[in-house]
Amino acid sequence: MTIRLAGLPEADQDRIGRTRASVAALHAELPRNELVVWTAGNVSEKVPELTSGHQLFVIKPSGVSYDELSAENMVVCTLDGQKIDDGTADSLTPSSDTAAHAYVYRHMDHVGGVVHTHSTFATAWAARAEPIPCVLTMMADEFGGDVPVGPFALIGDDSIGQGIVETLRESRSKAVLMERHGPFTIGADAKAAVKAAVMCEEVARTVHYARAYGDPVRIDQAQIDSLYARYQNVYGQKGNTA
Numbered sequence: 022m023t024i025r026l027a028g029l030p031e032a033d034q035d036r037i038g039r040t041r042a043s044v045a046a047l048h049a050e051l052p053r054n055e056l057v058v059w060t061a062g063n064v065s066e067k068v069p070e071l072t073s074g075h076q077l078f079v080i081k082p083s084g085v086s087y088d089e090l091s092a093e094n095m096v097v098c099t100l101d102g103q104k105i106d107d108g109t110a111d112s113l114t115p116s117s118d119t120a121a122h123a124y125v126y127r128h129m130d131h132v133g134g135v136v137h138t139h140s141t142f143a144t145a146w147a148a149r150a151e152p153i154p155c156v157l158t159m160m161a162d163e164f165g166g167d168v169p170v171g172p173f174a175l176i177g178d179d180s181i182g183q184g185i186v187e188t189l190r191e192s193r194s195k196a197v198l199m200e201r202h203g204p205f206t207i208g209a210d211a212k213a214a215v216k217a218a219v220m221c222e223e224v225a226r227t228v229h230y231a232r233a234y235g236d237p238v239r240i241d242q243a244q245i246d247s248l249y250a251r252y253q254n255v256y257g258q259k260g261n262t263a
């Protein structure tokens with residue numbers, strides 16, 4: 022039976038509303054960071070701590086221009102990728118990549134946010150099915166090593182999601198270059214996944230130019246491990262309330 026948003030406890034409705042607003046706002050980061058053209062990218066976030074016990078996520082409606090996105094038209098889905106009765110028109114369909122996002126949430130419990138783009142430099146590496154080698158400290162920081170390539174898969178069923186999960190389970194990376202398609206990124210929440218998408222495009226561009234003029238040198242594994250540990254555990258204002 023379809024879950025009805027209006028029938029959920031008030032606290033759950035409030036939580037879902039906050040997630041819808043946050044995911045709608047984060048989509049503006051995709052064109053702002055030049056990660057998308059037209060509508061070719063999407064962001065989703067799993068709704069945490071629902072008292073009703075439902076497991077839901079929020080994702081962009083398919084093909085809707087980023088400047089028309091709002092909390093009200095963010096689509097709410099079950100982890101099976103099925104749209105609930107979320108108050109939007111029945112005709113409003115979720116992202117083409119909903120099945121992939123849903124598969125990741127079902128199989129990677131620690132993931133709270135997923136992003137997909139076709140950002141130019143990362144997608145060029147995906148077109149060559151070539152992992153981005155870890156030749157930059159920024160890559161060790163954010164990805165803990167190379168940015169891996171996932172298998173080519175057609176859109177619309179679980180195959181992309183399966184490829185994302187199989188690839189990222191073997192890596193610390195928050196980004197995977199799906200072969201001949203483009204990058205998918207994950208994070209503890211949608212903002213972390215958007216950051217990973219921004220950083221993935223940045224390192225794809227930098228390493229592309231580095232290789233155009235020479236042979237970049239890999240960072241050795243012990244140094245990658247040290248850089249990753251510092252960045253993930255010390256960098257920024259970890260826990261500071263100031």
Ligand SMILES: O=C(CO)[C@@H](O)[C@H](O)COP(=O)(O)O
Pocket residue numbers: 060061062063081082083084085115116117118137176
């Ligand atoms: O690769 C594709 C379509 O082939 C998708 O990733 C779109 O580029 C974004 O689709 P929507 O989220 O707007 O449905």
